[in-house]
Amino acid sequence: xxxxxxxxxxxxxxxxxxxxxxxxxxxxxxxxxxxxxxxxxxxxxxxxxxxxxxxxxxxxxxxxxxxxxxxxxxxxxxxxxxxxxxxxxxxxxxxxxxxxxxxxxxxxxxxxxxxxxxxxxxxxxxxxxxxxxxxxxxxxxxxxxxxxxxxxxxxxxxxxxxxxxxxxxxxxxxxxxxxxxxxxxxxxxxxxxxx
Numbered sequence: 001x002x003x004x005x006x007x008x009x010x011x012x013x014x015x016x017x018x019x020x021x022x023x024x025x026x027x028x029x030x031x032x033x034x035x036x037x038x039x040x041x042x043x044x045x046x047x048x049x050x051x052x053x054x055x056x057x058x059x060x061x062x063x064x065x066x067x068x069x070x071x072x073x074x075x076x077x078x079x080x081x082x083x084x085x086x087x088x089x090x091x092x093x094x095x096x097x098x099x100x101x102x103x104x105x106x107x108x109x110x111x112x113x114x115x116x117x118x119x120x121x122x123x124x125x126x127x128x129x130x131x132x133x134x135x136x137x138x139x140x141x142x143x144x145x146x147x148x149x150x151x152x153x154x155x156x157x158x159x160x161x162x163x164x165x166x167x168x169x170x171x172x173x174x175x176x177x178x179x180x181x182x183x184x185x186x187x188x189x190x191x192x193x194x195x
Contacts, residue, residue, distance in 0.1 A: 005055060006027065009023060009027065009054045009055055010023060012053060012054050013054060016053070016054075018054075018058060023054070026050065026051060026054060026055075027054075027055070029041065029051060029115070030051060034048075036053065036160070039048075042056055062076050062097060064081070065172045065190050066103070067081070067099065067103065068148070069136075070099050070102045070103065070137075071099055071115070073102075073129065073132040073133060073136050074095040074102075074129045074132070074133070075095070075125065075128070075129060076092065076095050076098050078098065080096055082091060090118055090119075090122055091121075091122035091125050091126060092117065094114060094115075094118065094126050094128055095125070095126060098130075098133065099127060102133060102137065102139070105137070106139060107138075107139065107140060108139070108140045108141075108142060109133065109140070109141045109142070110141075110142045110143070111141065111142070111143040111144070111145075112143075112144045113144055113145060113146070114126070114143065114145070115127075115145060115147055115150065123147070123150065127150055127153060127154050130143075130154055130156055143155075145160055148176045148180070149188075151172050151176055152172045152173045152176050155172040156172070157169075157171070157172065158170065158171070158172040158176065159175075160175065160179060
């Protein structure tokens with residue numbers, strides 16, 4: 001789904017004499033399970049083919065062709081597209097979510113604490129994936145994180161905001177070390193050296 005899909009559907013709907021209001025209702029039906037959408041369309045006196053005409057699906061081959069570079073950058077196999085979310089590990093779920101976001105080819109990716117529940121090995125996989133996204137797709141990544149080592153490793157610039165005010169801005173390694181000193185959180189440095 002997205003703006004392009006709606007724009008294309010609007011052009012098709014106009015040719016078919018379908019108003020924007022009706023198109024909006026039909027667009028909402030695309031989120032429903034197929035059988036439920038079909039029943040609702042029948043109640044409206046419409047064929048289920050109307051959704052296919054307005055919102056054509058990409059053939060699997062096409063989806064995989066477009067997804068391949070993103071999935072390779074995220075170290076995911078394409079067979080993940082055929083699996084249920086409960087069948088995926090935590091790291092696969094995070095990387096699959098990144099792949100979905102990257103499908104729209106964003107110039108900027110904003111992440112809020114994307115590594116909360118990840119174990120160290122999975123954290124490493126995801127951090128490497130983010131570096132590849134930045135390098136291979138030239139995507140700017142803006143991220144909120146409390147993982148000091150991760151910030152130092154992946155970032156080219158770090159800022160610290162406290163109570164809505166910018167209090168530090170600069171090179172990640174220096175900024176993180178200043179933060180540890182100022183916060184008297186030496187345990188963060190000790191924890192790092194024991195990993």
